[in-house]
Amino acid sequence: MNQTTQAHVIVTPGAGHLPAGVLHLLDRWLPGRRWYPVPGEGVRNVPWLTVTFPHAPEVVVPLLRLEGPGLPGGDEALVVQVPLVLTPTAEPPEDTPGLVGTVTMSSGMVEVYDGGAHPACWLAYLRAAAGDVSEDALDGARALGGEQSNTSVVVPAFGSGAMLKILRTVALGPHPDVTIPEALTRAGWDGVPRFLGAVDLPAPSGGPVPAGTLLAHLGVMSALVADAHDGFELACDYARRDEDFGERAAELGAVVAQLHAVLRVALPAGQVLEPAAFVGVLRRRAAEAFADVRELAPYRAGATALFDEVRERLAASERGVSLQAIHGDLHLGQALYGRDGWKVLDFEGEPQRPVAERTAPDLPLRDVAGMLRSFDYAAAVGGATDPEWPERAQLSFLEGYREAQERAGAEERGTRPARSAAVTRPEDTEGYREAQERAGAEERGTRPARSAAVTRPEDTEGYREAQERAGAEERAQVHPGEAPASDTSGLDLATTDALLRALVLDKALYEVVYETRHRPGWARIPLAAVARVLG
Numbered sequence: 001m002n003q004t005t006q007a008h009v010i011v012t013p014g015a016g017h018l019p020a021g022v023l024h025l026l027d028r029w030l031p032g033r034r035w036y037p038v039p040g041e042g043v044r045n046v047p048w049l050t051v052t053f054p055h056a057p058e059v060v061v062p063l064l065r066l067e068g069p070g071l072p073g074g075d076e077a078l079v080v081q082v083p084l085v086l087t088p089t090a091e092p093p094e095d096t097p098g099l100v101g102t103v104t105m106s107s108g109m110v111e112v113y114d115g116g117a118h119p120a121c122w123l124a125y126l127r128a129a130a131g132d133v134s135e136d137a138l139d140g141a142r143a144l145g146g147e148q149s150n151t152s153v154v155v156p157a158f159g160s161g162a163m164l165k166i167l168r169t170v171a172l173g174p175h176p177d178v179t180i181p182e183a184l185t186r187a188g189w190d191g192v193p194r195f196l197g198a199v200d201l202p203a204p205s206g207g208p209v210p211a212g213t214l215l216a217h218l219g220v221m222s223a224l225v226a227d228a229h230d231g232f233e234l235a236c237d238y239a240r241r242d243e244d245f246g247e248r249a250a251e252l253g254a255v256v257a258q259l260h261a262v263l264r265v266a267l268p269a270g271q272v273l274e275p276a277a278f279v280g281v282l283r284r285r286a287a288e289a290f291a292d293v294r295e296l297a298p299y300r301a302g303a304t305a306l307f308d309e310v311r312e313r314l315a316a317s318e319r320g321v322s323l324q325a326i327h328g329d330l331h332l333g334q335a336l337y338g339r340d341g342w343k344v345l346d347f348e349g350e351p352q353r354p355v356a357e358r359t360a361p362d363l364p365l366r367d368v369a370g371m372l373r374s375f376d377y378a379a380a381v382g383g384a385t386d387p388e389w390p391e392r393a394q395l396s397f398l399e400g401y402r403e404a405q406e407r408a409g410a411e412e413r414g415t416r417p418a419r420s421a422a423v424t425r426p427e428d429t430e431g432y433r434e435a436q437e438r439a440g441a442e443e444r445g446t447r448p449a450r451s452a453a454v455t456r457p458e459d460t461e462g463y464r465e466a467q468e469r470a471g472a473e474e475r476a477q478v479h480p481g482e483a484p485a486s487d488t489s490g491l492d493l494a495t496t497d498a499l500l501r502a503l504v505l506d507k508a509l510y511e512v513v514y515e516t517r518h519r520p521g522w523a524r525i526p527l528a529a530v531a532r533v534l535g
């Protein structure tokens, strides 16, 4: 058999020695897993490679290629990682947690466990990622439950605590959840949990690529953030109490701006944004969402008009917009609030997109849009009764982002704060503030306040006028040749605003598809946002 042994893993083509009975068990079991990326009907799970560990013969990890019509991810192979622990048994077991089922082999009956829930598997992965790890490191280890795209295991007794993340969908090539935290840790930035190591998948011999070449990453280890609160749960709690989330949101905005500044330096820069291609991708993603979810049909024309506007404005813009590494799927659930403030997690991008798309350099404004959407979710899920709760959090986030972005820009240039257009630049101007107050008064006086929307101020005439004035002021202040301070450098406010609305729409459409697939009861949240953005 053409197998590769590298460090702590052995890779064998196909199903290796895994009996067919186990594969049949998996066909029934997989579609019910939260991390299984497709509904399962009509999908075949075809063994691609099998990973085993020299010192843990009971741990077997089939990597299954999903095949069938209509799978997400385009032409890219969709591969899932299914770590298993096989233990011989004399009798059929009770229904133990993590038990997938039993199979009878020539050697007798074998219990098949979900490796994501099994200490023997955790130890094999920890050793593959971090070398010599003693069994004592497993004291108190536990897998996280709940709504996860991957399987995360808390390992409190490893050093000062670690988190092992088993990446369920295997993306070919270096995984951004490894490369980005590694680069940020190397750059000395402490806004991410410290990167501790990764589990590599080397190519087996006899295949199309030289044996040992990194095919993918299977897992990643990071330092455990002690006493941390999940950002989404925290925001929902505030929303439930109608307590202002402004301060936390502003701090988070500052961390996201730092993240973008560090990424800009730590990872290769992207091209300058090409308007037609950029808007082409927005259109394609929207078309996919419209094809997937019937309830979106009334918004097709509005989306087309917004994308047309963005394209025209970008094409008319005099200065280019630089793309860079970003988070790619930023929302409150990707941030932990602990003793040292906010830490950002989970850099794999939107799990339902092809890898090439989610790792491509992009606009930092996309992350901003993702976080804005998330405040809306927190308000809806937490049940804020104050209709202004999400908007206040959104504006505070933007304010924190802008301030930190200006600071980072000034540091990058070693001079003074940037004068080019930044994402929340409107607030800088007197005109904007006046208009915002006027808009607030109009809003309160005339119609019931609505729930959340990043686009709410834009609804008013006063805002638009002030925005145009501010845009003119701003353009007059941009000095050619000054270093760009943000992705939106050089763009006037109306373009930045249209771009942000388009990115909020793009995210909301993704969310409609995501929720329809995974949490249909929540689909109303992004559907309402689509309606709001398109007015």
Ligand SMILES: Nc1ncnc2c1ncn2[C@@H]1O[C@H](COP(=O)(O)OP(=O)(O)O)[C@@H](O)[C@H]1O
Binding pocket: 144, 147, 148, 149, 150, 151, 152, 163, 165, 193, 222, 223, 224, 225, 226, 228, 230, 333, 334, 336, 345, 346
């Ligand atoms: N280093 C860490 N320290 C503490 N908790 C963490 C750490 N990394 C992740 N978590 C927790 O695990 C959860 C899942 O992690 P995440 O990377 O977002 O996985 P997924 O891709 O499955 O959503 C997070 O919401 C967070 O609560």
Ligand SMILES: O=P(O)(O)O[C@H]1O[C@H](CO)[C@@H](O[C@H]2O[C@H](CO)[C@@H](O)[C@H](O)[C@H]2O)[C@H](O)[C@H]1O
Binding pocket: 147, 148, 149, 150, 232, 329, 331, 332, 333, 334, 346, 349, 350, 351, 352, 370, 373, 374, 375, 377, 378, 511, 514
């Ligand atoms: O599993 P991941 O965290 O990688 O991301 C996926 O799942 C998220 C849901 O957990 C989803 O985020 C959506 O729900 C959040 C609340 O649970 C909300 O804060 C986000 O704004 C909303 O997008 C994310 O889109 C998806 O990729």
